[in-house]
Amino acid sequence: MLERKAKMWQKIAAAAVSFALLILIWQLAAMNPQFSQVMPGPFAVLQKFFVSFVEPIGKNVMLQHMLITLSRWAAGFIAATILGIALGLTMGWYRGFEAFMRPLFELVRPIPTLAWIPLVILWCGIGELAKYVLVFIGAFMSIVQNAYHGAKSVDRTIVNAARMLGCNDRQMFFTIVIPASVPAISAGLQIGVASAWSSVVAAELVRSSSGVGWIVVTGQQNNNMTQILVGILVIAVIGLLLALLIRRVEDVLCRWNKRGR
Amino acid sequence: MTAKKARGKKKKHSYIWLSVLSVVLFFFVWWLFTEGSLGTIKENVLPGPIKVFQTLIDKFSNKNPDGATMQVHLWASLKVTLTGYVIGCLVGIPLGILMGWYEKADMFVNPIFDFIRPIPGIAWTPLFILLFGIGMLPKVIVIALATFGPALVNAYTGIRQTKEVHIWVGQTFGASKGEILRKIAIPSSIPFILTGMRVGLGVAWSTIIGAEMLAATAGLGYLINLCRGIYRPDIIIASMICVGVIGAALGLVLTFLERQLMKGGRW
Numbered sequence: 117m118l119e120r121k122a123k124m125w126q127k128i129a130a131a132a133v134s135f136a137l138l139i140l141i142w143q144l145a146a147m148n149p150q151f152s153q154v155m156p157g158p159f160a161v162l163q164k165f166f167v168s169f170v171e172p173i174g175k176n177v178m179l180q181h182m183l184i185t186l187s188r189w190a191a192g193f194i195a196a197t198i199l200g201i202a203l204g205l206t207m208g209w210y211r212g213f214e215a216f217m218r219p220l221f222e223l224v225r226p227i228p229t230l231a232w233i234p235l236v237i238l239w240c241g242i243g244e245l246a247k248y249v250l251v252f253i254g255a256f257m258s259i260v261q262n263a264y265h266g267a268k269s270v271d272r273t274i275v276n277a278a279r280m281l282g283c284n285d286r287q288m289f290f291t292i293v294i295p296a297s298v299p300a301i302s303a304g305l306q307i308g309v310a311s312a313w314s315s316v317v318a319a320e321l322v323r324s325s326s327g328v329g330w331i332v333v334t335g336q337q338n339n340n341m342t343q344i345l346v347g348i349l350v351i352a353v354i355g356l357l358l359a360l361l362i363r364r365v366e367d368v369l370c371r372w373n374k375r376g377r
Numbered sequence: 378m379t380a381k382k383a384r385g386k387k388k389k390h391s392y393i394w395l396s397v398l399s400v401v402l403f404f405f406v407w408w409l410f411t412e413g414s415l416g417t418i419k420e421n422v423l424p425g426p427i428k429v430f431q432t433l434i435d436k437f438s439n440k441n442p443d444g445a446t447m448q449v450h451l452w453a454s455l456k457v458t459l460t461g462y463v464i465g466c467l468v469g470i471p472l473g474i475l476m477g478w479y480e481k482a483d484m485f486v487n488p489i490f491d492f493i494r495p496i497p498g499i500a501w502t503p504l505f506i507l508l509f510g511i512g513m514l515p516k517v518i519v520i521a522l523a524t525f526g527p528a529l530v531n532a533y534t535g536i537r538q539t540k541e542v543h544i545w546v547g548q549t550f551g552a553s554k555g556e557i558l559r560k561i562a563i564p565s566s567i568p569f570i571l572t573g574m575r576v577g578l579g580v581a582w583s584t585i586i587g588a589e590m591l592a593a594t595a596g597l598g599y600l601i602n603l604c605r606g607i608y609r610p611d612i613i614i615a616s617m618i619c620v621g622v623i624g625a626a627l628g629l630v631l632t633f634l635e636r637q638l639m640k641g642g643r644w
Binding site: 220 | 392393395396398399400403422423484485486487488489491492493495496497498499500501502503504506507508579582583584586587590591597598601602604605608610613614616617618620621622624625628
């Protein structure tokens with residue numbers, strides 16, 4: 117126990133050292149006027165980051181931009197989670213449904229999410245709906261894929277045991293197939309979070325008037341490197357937090373599975 | 378037993394018909410509402426399947442409306458993707474191996490990567506455009522960055538998953554630390570490395586399409602985004618089909634490589 121704690125502190129210290137080193141090198145480079153002309157120093161970026169919470173970029177302050185982007189992410193991701201799990205599980209368990217849906221799914225799957233952006237904008241306009249749809253597409257594919265494989269690979273012994281004990285089809289699906297696919301589903305959700313996050317950022321980069329992606333792209337249009345770096349910093353922090361959140365959810369949902377190992 | 382088998386076979390047969398039916402139904406419904414008798418959807422919203430197919434064939438010889446044929450765009454995208462991808466793999470995989478093998482390097486370098494990893498490759502695009510203009514270089518860097526993440530993480534995991542027993546065997550037979558790395562850890566992590574390469578290729582192909590929408594003068598992403606502005610969904614869908622086909626083909630090439638390289642099989 118004590119040893120583990122010491123190891124953890126060691127890790128934290130190492131992380132602090134490497135971040136400090138990175139910032140130091142960056143700052144030293146930024147002191148060179150030729151470098152700082154194209155790239156601001158780390159403290160300038162941090163300062164701009166904090167200032168942007170009170171001083172608006174465009175029409176909104178930073179917190180509003182973050183909330184706008186997060187709401188787009190959440191709307192698309194939640195819809196994709198519900199529909200994706202439902203489709204994936206039914207497709208994985210019912211052979212007839214699989215035979216019908218799988219070809220259609222495979223037809224669409226190879227197209228990367230980002231390639232959908234123009235078509236979705238053409239269909240849904242440049243409003244919020246287009247962003248929801250894009251996030252949905254981004255997350256949906258990986259969630260369906262994983263839920264499908266989860267339902268496909270349910271342990272046959274368990275299925276046969278349940279059947280022998282007189283389990284009907286509905287009970288089989290709800291009490292055997294769904295719980296047994298949870299690890300696979302949560303793996304899908306983790307990939308889904310990342311791809312939904314990348315879709316919302318990309319959608320905002322291509323066409324939008326607010327949000328963190330918009331901050332980055334207007335930074336480019338105004339030749340403002342500080343603003344680009346602030347935007348990227350925010351994207352990194354939120355992306356990291358979302359990934360941690362989902363990992364936490366997985367830990368709670370799959371506790372039984374981890375304990376078994 | 379044989380009767381059961383025959384029934385199973387017959388059942389499988391009917392499933393295939395169901396699959397065929399679903400695809401046929403899909404194209405029929407699409408056709409019915411666009412070009413067919415129920416054609417209520419306008420062509421500048423969703424063109425029919427026949428129109429899209431004609432556009433797809435035609436685009437390989439027709440330079441309108443963007444001044445280049447499909448194969449020019451295809452090659453432009455592929456060139457950037459493959460260059461960036463190779464660079465990303467060449468940097469990411471060795472670094473992942475090093476981080477997996479040397480715990481000290483891991484402790485210092487990993488936190489920084491954990492921080493950078495959640496940034497989607499596409500988000501870097503404006504930064505590099507500002508630094509290097511809209512030529513090929515910024516896109517190559519963006520693709521390399523996008524590939525780098527999955528390549529590194531999987532190589533790292535692969536090395537970390539080396540079975541301790543194998544290492545002990547190596548030590549018992551007097552292998553040096555370098556030999557254990559070269560002859561045990563790296564070969565046994567090849568399945569992971571290949572997985573990383575496959576994921577990386579998918580991400581790279583998706584990222585280039587996005588990056589070309591932001592800044593390019595050629596390439597599939599550029600073509601798709603341009604046709605949005607001039608309301609030509611037939612070209613958009615035709616290009617999306619090309620993107621999908623090329624993406625799937627690249628994936629197949631890697632699967633083939635995997636089969637060739639991994640004679641020991643997966644474990």
